[in-house]
Amino acid sequence: MQVEIIDISHSGSGVGKVDGKVIFIPFTDIGEIVEVKNIKSNSKFDRGELEKVILSSKDRCEPFCPYFSKCGGCDFQFVSYERELEIKLQILKNELKKVNFFEKIEFFPSKNRFFYRNKIKLTYFNGKLGYHTLSNNFIEISNCPLADKEINDAIETLKKYLKEVKYQHLTSITFRKSDDKILITFLFKEKEKFVYSKSLDNFVVGIFIGKVLESDKTKLIETFNFCETYKTMLGTKIPLDFKSFFQVNDNVAEKLYQYILNNLKDKKVINAYSGQGALSLYLAKKCQKVVGIEVQKSSHLIAEKIKTSNMENINGLVEETLNSLLEKENFDAIVLDPAREGCQESVIEAIKKAKIKDVFYISCNFSTLIRDLKKLCENYIIENVKMFDMFPNTANMEVCVRLSLKK
Numbered sequence: 001m002q003v004e005i006i007d008i009s010h011s012g013s014g015v016g017k018v019d020g021k022v023i024f025i026p027f028t029d030i031g032e033i034v035e036v037k038n039i040k041s042n043s044k045f046d047r048g049e050l051e052k053v054i055l056s057s058k059d060r061c062e063p064f065c066p067y068f069s070k071c072g073g074c075d076f077q078f079v080s081y082e083r084e085l086e087i088k089l090q091i092l093k094n095e096l097k098k099v100n101f102f103e104k105i106e107f108f109p110s111k112n113r114f115f116y117r118n119k120i121k122l123t124y125f126n127g128k129l130g131y132h133t134l135s136n137n138f139i140e141i142s143n144c145p146l147a148d149k150e151i152n153d154a155i156e157t158l159k160k161y162l163k164e165v166k167y168q169h170l171t172s173i174t175f176r177k178s179d180d181k182i183l184i185t186f187l188f189k190e191k192e193k194f195v196y197s198k199s200l201d202n203f204v205v206g207i208f209i210g211k212v213l214e215s216d217k218t219k220l221i222e223t224f225n226f227c228e229t230y231k232t233m234l235g236t237k238i239p240l241d242f243k244s245f246f247q248v249n250d251n252v253a254e255k256l257y258q259y260i261l262n263n264l265k266d267k268k269v270i271n272a273y274s275g276q277g278a279l280s281l282y283l284a285k286k287c288q289k290v291v292g293i294e295v296q297k298s299s300h301l302i303a304e305k306i307k308t309s310n311m312e313n314i315n316g317l318v319e320e321t322l323n324s325l326l327e328k329e330n331f332d333a334i335v336l337d338p339a340r341e342g343c344q345e346s347v348i349e350a351i352k353k354a355k356i357k358d359v360f361y362i363s364c365n366f367s368t369l370i371r372d373l374k375k376l377c378e379n380y381i382i383e384n385v386k387m388f389d390m391f392p393n394t395a396n397m398e399v400c401v402r403l404s405l406k407k
């Protein structure tokens with residue numbers, strides 16, 4: 001069946017219409033005419049796979065990666081980076097219409113379109129390393145061109161190691177790059193004897209057991225070659241550990257932090273969902289005072305280690321600590337950078353009640369961002385929106401919305 005692509009969905013798929021019914025076709029661009037196969041239907045829309053491009057967009061190009069369209073990771077390798085940014089801006093504009101924002105959006109591209117990720121997590125399945133695709137199939141990979149080149153070298157070493165040591169309960173391996181080391185986390189679903197090999201000598205190795213690596217329920221069992229290792233951001237060294245959150249694209253994270261600091265000089269600021277304190281530390285250089293709130297213990301401990309005299313850190317849930325903080329002290333601004341779940345209603349209510357003048361909401365998830373903006377917009381107006389291209393080649397993006405209290 002032939003379909004003309006008339007739009008792009010928020011998840012990056014091309015959108016067409018057949019007999020009035022919407023069909024989503026990944027890896028297609030507006031204006032293209034494509035042949036579609038394997039159509040799956042539900043009552044509201046259809047989903048199809050690209051069989052052949054009949055009329056191509058002028059921006060279509062050869063994907064860089066041999067796994068593109070198979071591994072489920074990238075959405076836009078089939079077009080130029082300029083076109084990818086245009087598409088993302090269009091997706092963002094469409095989303096922001098839901099909160100009546102129609103102004104121009106400034107965007108900050110990534111210096112590198114490839115090899116930018118300082119962290120990736122690979123699945124271990126049937127003795128192989130790879131990704132789980134969206135349809136839950138497994139695909140083995142030898143490299144991932146989104147990951148830093150040193151991470152790619154480490155994948156090669158690990159593949160050889162895993163061939164020799166056949167683990168039964170290993171579920172995933174996470175690679176993180178610090179200034180001078182690669183940290184490798186082995187996650188097992190049940191306890192199993194870990195076999196150390198000389199090939200792991202160049203890495204900082206952590207053995208975990210549990211379910212979700214980022215949760216505090218995951219237990220660290222053993223480490224090898226453990227040493228203090230750091231990540232330098234904007235001239236500041238931040239200790240890096242196996243568990244705490246770090247923005248995945250250093251270049252774009254620096255642009256984001258710089259933008260926030262430029263707007264908050266001399267202010268008293270709350271940095272909610274503050275991770276290991278990299279942004280707090282950076283803000284503390286020019287702000288009057290910064291209070292970070294972070295639930296994860298290991299991240300909080302790093303923030304405590306690096307704090308300056310005008311920086312405080314609260315270890316707890318934002319929804320449980322913000323109200324009492326705001327009852328004790330006045331703040332000029334709050335930065336919100338929650339996980340994909342967004343903010344709890346009580347967080348938004350506490351901000352409104354305290355009448356904080358400026359809110360910077362950083363998000364990589366449209367549905368929770370729009371949900372929370374709708375509530376904030378009862379008392380705030382959206383001043384501007386910036387898009388930071390933290391995740392090139394994918395439909396994900398980091399968005400920073402600046403709101404100010406209505407007069």
Ligand SMILES: C[S@@+](CC[C@H](N)C(=O)[O-])C[C@H]1O[C@@H](n2cnc3c(N)ncnc32)[C@H](O)[C@@H]1O
Nearest residue numbers: 245273274275294295296316317318337338339
């Ligand atoms: C997207 S990260 C942002 C980290 C930080 N802003 C940065 O740039 O490195 C979200 C952080 O919020 C923490 N977090 C998630 N839910 C939370 C909650 N309800 N209260 C406090 N912290 C939370 C996570 O542990 C994580 O460190």
